[in-house]
Amino acid sequence: MTVLQRISDVVGLMATPLRPSHYLELVQPLWSTHRLQARVESVWDETSDTRTLTLRPGHGFRRHRAGQHVRVGVSIGGRQMTRTYSISSSPDRSDGCFTITAKHAGRVSGFLVRDVRPGDLLSIGLPQGDFHLPDAAPVRPLFITGGSGITPVMSMLRTFVLRWHMPDTSHVHYAPNVLDVIFGRELEGIAAKLPNYRFHPIYTRAQPPRHFSEAQLEELCPDWRERDVWACGPQSLLDDVTACFERAGRARYLHIERFTAPLARLPANLTGGMVHFRRSGVEVRADGKKALLRVAEDAAIPAPHGCRMGVCHTCDATMVSGCVRDLRTGLEVDEPGSRIQLCVCAAAGNVEIEL
Numbered sequence: 344m345t346v347l348q349r350i351s352d353v354v355g356l357m358a359t360p361l362r363p364s365h366y367l368e369l370v371q372p373l374w375s376t377h378r379l380q381a382r383v384e385s386v387w388d389e390t391s392d393t394r395t396l397t398l399r400p401g402h403g404f405r406r407h408r409a410g411q412h413v414r415v416g417v418s419i420g421g422r423q424m425t426r427t428y429s430i431s432s433s434p435d436r437s438d439g440c441f442t443i444t445a446k447h448a449g450r451v452s453g454f455l456v457r458d459v460r461p462g463d464l465l466s467i468g469l470p471q472g473d474f475h476l477p478d479a480a481p482v483r484p485l486f487i488t489g490g491s492g493i494t495p496v497m498s499m500l501r502t503f504v505l506r507w508h509m510p511d512t513s514h515v516h517y518a519p520n521v522l523d524v525i526f527g528r529e530l531e532g533i534a535a536k537l538p539n540y541r542f543h544p545i546y547t548r549a550q551p552p553r554h555f556s557e558a559q560l561e562e563l564c565p566d567w568r569e570r571d572v573w574a575c576g577p578q579s580l581l582d583d584v585t586a587c588f589e590r591a592g593r594a595r596y597l598h599i600e601r602f603t604a605p606l607a608r609l610p611a612n613l614t615g616g617m618v619h620f621r622r623s624g625v626e627v628r629a630d631g632k633k634a635l636l637r638v639a640e641d642a643a644i645p646a647p648h649g650c651r652m653g654v655c656h657t658c659d660a661t662m663v664s665g666c667v668r669d670l671r672t673g674l675e676v677d678e679p680g681s682r683i684q685l686c687v688c689a690a691a692g693n694v695e696i697e698l
Contacts (some may be wrong), residue, residue, distance in 0.1 A: 367605030371463050373401030382491045384440055384461045389525045392447040393491065394456045395431065400467060405638045406434050407441065407470030409502040409622065410495040410573070414649055415466035417454050426451040427650050429495035430470065434500040444525060444634060446491045455643065473577070474600035476502065481571045482510055485564055487584055489517035489576025493525050493601055496573060500533060513564040517555065517580060519548045555583045568593060575600040604652035604687050607673035615690040620644050620698045621663055627691040636685040639698060646685060653687035660685055
């Protein structure tokens with residue numbers, strides 16, 4: 344046992360029942376080891392409804408891979424709420440900070456865009472996600488993005504720029520109009536400076552409106568069948584891109600990042616039922632379409648959650664009785680004791696949940 348470990352043990356005994364980290368947090372929140380936090384260093388308005396926050400993470404944070412995301416927690420009205428955001432900065436930044444870019448939509452993102460100021464502290468998680476650049480840089484990447492789906496790809500592009508190695512890159516980006524292109528000036532600047540990067544902004548509210556199609560991709564990037572592809576954006580765009588690459592037999596070369604779970608087509612006349620949250624002693628009526636996580640939040644019931652799209656399983660809860668429907672597949676679950684994902688399941692009749 345080292346001297347440092349002995350000192351740590353003695354300090355730990357003196358701090359009981361708290362831990363030394365709790366006292367360190369009073370002096371410098373970023374030094375705490377029991378809770379990972381980040382301090383907001385600056386905010387920057389990218390568009391009229393989109394803001395970039397530069398965050399300095401505390402002790403225990405690890406370097407991300409370009410394209411990964413991170414959970415961010417905020418306190419709104421006394422309730423802790425979290426949401427996942429793609430990291431938009433390169434892991435090669437030299438100042439130890441990273442950036443997230445939020446669009447004003449939903450409670451957490453609206454709070455980040457509207458209310459957060461430099462100096463504020465946010466709880467964060469560790470970087471996660473499989474949507475990232477491989478260890479060996481792709482030779483001929485094709486990026487297809489829409490709206491805020493540009494954020495993880497921006498991390499990749501900034502990494503190429505910082506490493507002075509921009510591969511033969513084609514990038515098709517969809518936005519309502521030119522003023523809605525997040526990082527628009529920076530993307531145009533990269534394209535002007537680095538001829539290997541070809542940026543193709545498409546404005547969906549132009550006259551006539553323009554949306555993704557195979558013919559359009561053929562026009563903008565004739566060799567798309569020979570490229571590895573990273574796509575991120577609204578579900579409709581990703582559905583069209585997926586169908587295009589499946590028809591071409593290129594699905595294995597397509598990397599997709601979704602911000603929401605792909606949902607099944609459900610009948611319009613779905614009926615819900617009464618939802619009884621057993622531990623909370625609350626019973627509310629829910630329709631057959633609203634996710635049970637939202638039902639719990641609307642009833643002021645604290646429910647752990649993370650990705651809100653059925654990936655991280657943070658919101659899993661036990662269904663005591665009744666029936667729920669998985670909104671991604673449309674299939675019903677009615678076996679008592681089943682673990683269900685509150686963020687992607689809705690009531691399919693009366694249901695009792697251990698929450």
